Amino acid sequence: MDLSFTAEEQAFREEVRAFFAANLPDDIRDAVRKGGELTKDIMDRYHAILNEKGWLATTWPVEFGGPGWSPVERHIFEEEACRAYAPRIVPFGLAMLGPVLMQFGSEEQQQEYLPRILSGEDWWCQGYSEPGAGSDLASLKTRAVRDGDHYVINGQKTWTTLGQHANRIFCLVRTDPDVKPQKGISFILVDLDTPGIEMRPIKLIEGGHEVNEVFFTDVRVPVENLVGEENMGWTIAKFLLTHERTNIAGVGFSMQSLEEVKALARQVKRNGRPLIEDPLFAARVAQVEIDLEAMKITNLRMLYKAQQQGAPGPETSILKIKGTVIAQELKDLARRALGPAAAPFPGMLSANLAPAPEDAAHNAARYFNNRKTSIYGGSNEIQRNILTKTMLEL
Amino acid sequence: MDFSLTEDRQMLSDSLTRYLREKYPMEARNAAAYAEPFHAPAHWEGLSELGALFALAPEEAGGFGGTGFDVSVVFEALGGALCPEPVLAALMASRLMTAAGEDQEALLSGAVKYAVAIGEIDAWYDVDAVATEAVASGEGHALTGRKSVVYGGQVAEKLLVAARLDGKVALFEVAAEAASVTGYGMIDGGGAAEVVLDATPGRLLIADAGTALADAVNAGIVALCSEAVGAMDALYAMTLDYLRTRKQFGVAIGQFQALQHRSVDMLTEIEQARSITIKAASELGGPEAGRYASMAKNLIGRAGRLVAEEAIQMHGGIAMTWEYPGSHYAKRLVMIDAQLGDTDYHLSRVMAA
Numbered sequence: 001m002d003l004s005f006t007a008e009e010q011a012f013r014e015e016v017r018a019f020f021a022a023n024l025p026d027d028i029r030d031a032v033r034k035g036g037e038l039t040k041d042i043m044d045r046y047h048a049i050l051n052e053k054g055w056l057a058t059t060w061p062v063e064f065g066g067p068g069w070s071p072v073e074r075h076i077f078e079e080e081a082c083r084a085y086a087p088r089i090v091p092f093g094l095a096m097l098g099p100v101l102m103q104f105g106s107e108e109q110q111q112e113y114l115p116r117i118l119s120g121e122d123w124w125c126q127g128y129s130e131p132g133a134g135s136d137l138a139s140l141k142t143r144a145v146r147d148g149d150h151y152v153i154n155g156q157k158t159w160t161t162l163g164q165h166a167n168r169i170f171c172l173v174r175t176d177p178d179v180k181p182q183k184g185i186s187f188i189l190v191d192l193d194t195p196g197i198e199m200r201p202i203k204l205i206e207g208g209h210e211v212n213e214v215f216f217t218d219v220r221v222p223v224e225n226l227v228g229e230e231n232m233g234w235t236i237a238k239f240l241l242t243h244e245r246t247n248i249a250g251v252g253f254s255m256q257s258l259e260e261v262k263a264l265a266r267q268v269k270r271n272g273r274p275l276i277e278d279p280l281f282a283a284r285v286a287q288v289e290i291d292l293e294a295m296k297i298t299n300l301r302m303l304y305k306a307q308q309q310g311a312p313g314p315e316t317s318i319l320k321i322k323g324t325v326i327a328q329e330l331k332d333l334a335r336r337a338l339g340p341a342a343a344p345f346p347g348m349l350s351a352n353l354a355p356a357p358e359d360a361a362h363n364a365a366r367y368f369n370n371r372k373t374s375i376y377g378g379s380n381e382i383q384r385n386i387l388t389k390t391m392l393e394l
Numbered sequence: 395m396d397f398s399l400t401e402d403r404q405m406l407s408d409s410l411t412r413y414l415r416e417k418y419p420m421e422a423r424n425a426a427a428y429a430e431p432f433h434a435p436a437h438w439e440g441l442s443e444l445g446a447l448f449a450l451a452p453e454e455a456g457g458f459g460g461t462g463f464d465v466s467v468v469f470e471a472l473g474g475a476l477c478p479e480p481v482l483a484a485l486m487a488s489r490l491m492t493a494a495g496e497d498q499e500a501l502l503s504g505a506v507k508y509a510v511a512i513g514e515i516d517a518w519y520d521v522d523a524v525a526t527e528a529v530a531s532g533e534g535h536a537l538t539g540r541k542s543v544v545y546g547g548q549v550a551e552k553l554l555v556a557a558r559l560d561g562k563v564a565l566f567e568v569a570a571e572a573a574s575v576t577g578y579g580m581i582d583g584g585g586a587a588e589v590v591l592d593a594t595p596g597r598l599l600i601a602d603a604g605t606a607l608a609d610a611v612n613a614g615i616v617a618l619c620s621e622a623v624g625a626m627d628a629l630y631a632m633t634l635d636y637l638r639t640r641k642q643f644g645v646a647i648g649q650f651q652a653l654q655h656r657s658v659d660m661l662t663e664i665e666q667a668r669s670i671t672i673k674a675a676s677e678l679g680g681p682e683a684g685r686y687a688s689m690a691k692n693l694i695g696r697a698g699r700l701v702a703e704e705a706i707q708m709h710g711g712i713a714m715t716w717e718y719p720g721s722h723y724a725k726r727l728v729m730i731d732a733q734l735g736d737t738d739y740h741l742s743r744v745m746a747a
């Protein structure tokens with residue numbers, strides 16, 4: 001047993017840290033620190049900075065333009081990115097579709113789409129969920145019917161994250177309604193400019209616009225946009241799920257949140273004294289810190305196992321459940337620390353009049369927005385069902 | 395022993411509930427709660443006409459209620475409809491004016507809006523810690539300091555301000571137009587204001603206002619706890635309704651035992667919250683009022699967060715949207731904790747007593 005990183009891993013960490021210090025623009029870092037919605041411009045610029053360095057597609061092998069990192073190196077990169085207040089990499093093209101195309105796509109599809117993901121020319125969004133198909137994804141109804149060289153798509157997708165910035169969407173669609181639900185689903189690539197597609201914004205609980213509804217009316221998509229075989233979509237969806245689960249614990253982000261909460265608790269006062277001196281609040285912080293310290297090691301243990309076995313196992317559901325609970329607890333503390341100063345609607349007051357420190361004005365909004373993390377990507381209830389089925393032998 | 399409402403209170407409860415349901419439904423509520431002036435003047439008038447404010451004051455002060463149970467009845471109805479009107483400000487102002495022996499006809503009729511300015515950025519909850527200073531000036535006094543997140547302050551004409559005078563915390567009436575008042579909306583709807591006082595003239599109401607302020611805060615806590623109970627009942631009903639109707643995997647999600655047991659835990663916490671609120675209401679105005687108000691506010695803080703978070707989680711994505719009414723209930727339930735002392739503050743008060 002040895003908890004230390006190797007000398008090479010340590011050197012890699014130094015390199016990543018130096019890279020962010022030298023290359024992450026101040027305005028991007030400040031925007032991330034403030035925690036409001038990030039603009040497309042910021043996300044595009046950050047994407048380009050990483051791409052130029054060759055560090056954008058962290059999970060891709062070298063032959064497709066990735067850095068060829070091990071899981072531990074990826075973990076170090078993610079930790080350092082959080083430490084530097086870099087934005088999250090938008091995952092839909094890079095972490096989701098890219099690996100799918102490498103595994104299931106034709107050579108033409110790989111050549112056409114992978115470089116455009118790296119260059120930022122294509123912004124993908126994920127069209128899985130429907131109003132009636134959330135946790136029970138296999139019940140999806142959006143229909144694709146073959147008509148000559150095209151599929152004709154009719155139906156509705158929803159919860160499409162950052163679809164307002166996207167030019168393409170990858171969808172799960174029903175191609176055979178007469179078989180077991182999982183057997184009649186296909187995975188297809190759609191250009192959002194195709195006639196018959198309408199995207200409408202959904203306003204979230206805190207007022208932000210990050211998800212959308214997408215309506216398909218007689219949308220004609222060329223058959224060569226099918227990935228893999230017809231009716232093979234469920235296999236692809238399951239493969240993609242395992243990729244969605246890398247970095248699922250969000251340890252780096254929680255470490256960043258913990259530092260923010262501590263700094264805030266030193267800065268703000270409760271009844272004339274720094275909040276951090278309030279034993280009840282300090283106890284809350286210490287409690288999450290303990291859980292996070294354990295989660296760091298749990299995460300590394302599972303990374304190590306994945307590195308040994310070649311793939312993450314079902315126990316990564318533990319990372320999703322506990323990782324989101326810790327992150328949500330930290331967001332709760334960041335809001336709680338402000339007391340009534342958390343109440344003003346973000347953006348309504350100028351910084352000099354707002355009662356909260358400038359970087360903390362969004363803390364209540366962030367707390368509410370963050371409730372999503374235990375719902376999407378397989379809700380925490382669904383994760384528990386997975387663990388029950390795969391590990392408990394009841 | 396009798397846990398039922400008197401006939402008069404039941405009638406008031408019914409008429410407020412009916413008014414809010416019919417005239418101030420969710421779309422109207424959101425339209426008012428999130429845009430200037432962050433309440434609806436017509437509904438302020440409508441609620442005043444139904445006696446919502448007169449019910450908050452005792453007969454000797456010109457009202458027809460004023461006990462903890464009167465306060466509870468009004469605020470539970472408001473909470474059930476997530477009403478953003480600044481009634482809490484009126485309640486607390488009325489308690490203070492009763493203590494000061496001031497005429498409150500204009501307040502109770504709804505003609506003049508008051509807000510109570512106690513909290514400051516470095517002293518949110520502890521009345522003793524306020525730093526705003528008053529000095530004698532000509533006939534009256536001049537006040538200097540900053541009051542923060544003053545609920546209802548965005549529309550108040552009169553501010554009742556706690557400020558230090560001769561080593562004691564005193565209470566002053568300040569005309570809103572004489573102060574620098576910046577109003578804004580809040581994340582859970584409704585409005586507040588930042589109030590900056592710079593040698594602003596104030597009329598002294600009570601020179602040693604510790605007791606009166608404590609009573610106003612205790613009444614405010616009973617109001618907030620009752621509002622939370624009303625909001626929890628409403629959100630819980632929505633959640634059960636959704637569990638019965640939303641289908642996944644071919645069955646209503648309410649069929650999953652994982653969700654059933656958590657729904658029962660919510661129910662348990664809501665019943666506990668209702669009980670401690672009844673206890674705090676029954677003690678309001680008495681010698682133990684502060685202790686029971688603190689117990690209630692602590693429990694409500696915990697229960698409100700649990701109910702809000704569980705309701706969102708068990709709904710799934712739909713409760714993450716602005717369009718779904720449940721999301722607004724959840725926001726209010728979480729944000730109530732920061733008003734008039736949070737879970738930890740009131741826990742420490744119970745520990746110290």
Ligand SMILES: Cc1cc2nc3c(=O)[nH]c(=O)nc-3n(C[C@H](O)[C@H](O)[C@H](O)COP(=O)(O)OP(=O)(O)OC[C@H]3O[C@@H](n4cnc5c(N)ncnc54)[C@H](O)[C@@H]3O)c2cc1C
Nearest residue numbers: 126128129134135159161372379381650707708709710711
């Ligand atoms: C902010 C946000 C962004 C999203 N982004 C995307 C995106 O980009 N693309 C996309 O395709 N989707 C996206 N989603 C959708 C997300 O994946 C779904 O919300 C999720 O799958 C849950 O589905 P649902 O919301 O329909 O809830 P439901 O499935 O209806 O679940 C409701 C409740 O029932 C519980 N439940 C369901 N089944 C069971 C069971 N068998 N046992 C116990 N409990 C159960 C759930 O856990 C939940 O608590 C996003 C969602 C949100 C909120």
